[in-house]
Amino acid sequence: GQQVQQSPASLVLQEGENAELQCNFSSTATQLQWFYQSPGGSLVSLLSNPSGTKHTGRLTSTTVTKERRSSLHISSSQTTDSGTYLCAIDRGSNYNVLYFGSGTKLTVEP
């Protein structure tokens, strides 16, 4: 089965609205990372948050490890936030191997 499940699969917002993205995973994880994939395919690391709450800019991630879930909150969305957000975990045994979810495609309209 899929190690990492993300929801929703897609999300359309008006500029200025907030986004809440979910990531659920089926195995233990010592690493949990959020990435942004641009429409052209390039990938950028956003946050590493294996547990607790972490903020960077307009992004807030909350991970509840024992419940095997993480969320990414994007506040005051901008059109440039459009793209796909990926969640990835290790499986607790090798931090050099990541397993990715299928992503949430975010579209922010002006």
Place this chain on the structure above:
Amino acid sequence: AQTIHQWPVAEIKAVGSPLSLGCTIKGKSSPNLYWYWQATGGTLQQLFYSITVGQVESVVQLNLSASRPKDDQFILSTEKLLLSHSGFYLCAWSPTDSAETLYFGSGTRLTVL
């Protein structure tokens, strides 16, 4: 500042032909190196990783191989391409002993016909 250069940007190749994709990292000694692949519309999968020169670990078997001939270079190759090899290939690096932050190349889009 560290830079990562991935080549080529795009390739169109015939089934059965060989392939070589490359990645060079400048400005960082002994990085951990990674190859990922994403079929069109598919989920990103890790293929290989390397923590030191000459040592490569396979994560997913896709009839591909990888090598690290130099500290700053990571090569992905196969002698015979399959249609299923089409997709988007990404190289990345992270600081030694930590994969908390990954830095990605711009990717190679491969079409196998």
